[in-house]
Amino acid sequence: MSPYHIRKYQDSDHRHVVDLFCRGMEEHIPATFRHMLLLPRTLLILLGVPLTLFLASDSWLLVLLSILTLFVSLWLLAKYTWEKHMTMCLHTDMADITRTYLSSCYSCFWVAESRGQLVGMVAALPVKDPLLQKKQLQLLHLSVSSEHRREGIGKAMVRTVLRFAQMQGFSEVVLTTSMLQYAALALYQGMGFQKTGETFYSYISRLRKSPMIHFKYCLTSLLEGDL
Numbered sequence: 001m002s003p004y005h006i007r008k009y010q011d012s013d014h015r016h017v018v019d020l021f022c023r024g025m026e027e028h029i030p031a032t033f034r035h036m037l038l039l040p041r042t043l044l045i046l047l048g049v050p051l052t053l054f055l056a057s058d059s060w061l062l063v064l065l066s067i068l069t070l071f072v073s074l075w076l077l078a079k080y081t082w083e084k085h086m087t088m089c090l091h092t093d094m095a096d097i098t099r100t101y102l103s104s105c106y107s108c109f110w111v112a113e114s115r116g117q118l119v120g121m122v123a124a125l126p127v128k129d130p131l132l133q134k135k136q137l138q139l140l141h142l143s144v145s146s147e148h149r150r151e152g153i154g155k156a157m158v159r160t161v162l163r164f165a166q167m168q169g170f171s172e173v174v175l176t177t178s179m180l181q182y183a184a185l186a187l188y189q190g191m192g193f194q195k196t197g198e199t200f201y202s203y204i205s206r207l208r209k210s211p212m213i214h215f216k217y218c219l220t221s222l223l224e225g226d227l
Helices: 011-026 028-037 040-057 060-090 097-101 153-167 182-190 203-207
Strands: 005-008 108-114 117-126 136-144 172-178 194-199 212-218
Touching: 005 153, 011 028, 011 060, 011 097, 011 108, 011 117, 011 136, 028 040, 028 060, 040 060, 060 203, 097 108, 097 117, 108 153, 117 153, 136 153, 153 172, 153 182, 172 182, 182 212
Parallel strands: 136 172
Antiparallel strands: 005 108, 108 117, 117 136, 172 212, 194 212
C-alpha cells in the first residue's frame, strides 16, 4: 500500500484533476453498456430484429450486420451519457475550481497525493435551497485512480468531507451517484450513508432503468471523535 496524503487543491493541479475525473467517468461506460445489454427490451430487440431480417431476406450477412449495428449503437449510447456529464462538469464547476470551491469557507476541493502523483479527488459545496430546514453540504466528484483503489483513499477522502462539514456547522452531508457506480454505492453505504430516494435525470436514464441514487449522512448526533 502506497503512502498518501490529502491536501487542498492548487491551480497547478488542474490538468491532473481533469485527467483523473475523465478517466474515472470513462470507466463507467462498460458497466453501462452491460446493464443496457441485459435489459429485457434490449434482448428482445437483439433477438427480434435479426430474426425478422433473416426471415425477410434469408441473408446471414444482413443478420450479422444488424447485430453489429445494434451493439455499436448501445455502446455509443452508453458512451454519450458519460461524455455529456463530463462536458457539463468541465464547463461549469470544474472550469474554475478555485473560484467555485475555494472562494468560500463553506466549500472546498481536496486532492490525494501518493509518491508525487495525484491519485484522488473530492469536492464539497453547500446546498443552496431556501426551503431546507437543515444546513446541508453536498459531496461531489469523488474519484480515485484505478491503480490506487483498495488502499483506503476513497474512505479517507469521504471522512475529510465529513470532518469539514462538522467543523463548518453543517447538519447533513448529501450526495448523488448512479446506480451503475457499484464501488461508490458500496463505499457510501458501508460508511453509514442512508439512501433517501432515486430519480431519473433524463428520458434515456428512465428508458434504460438506471436512476440516480440520493444519499444522506446525518452529522448532528456525532461525537467529536467519531470521524
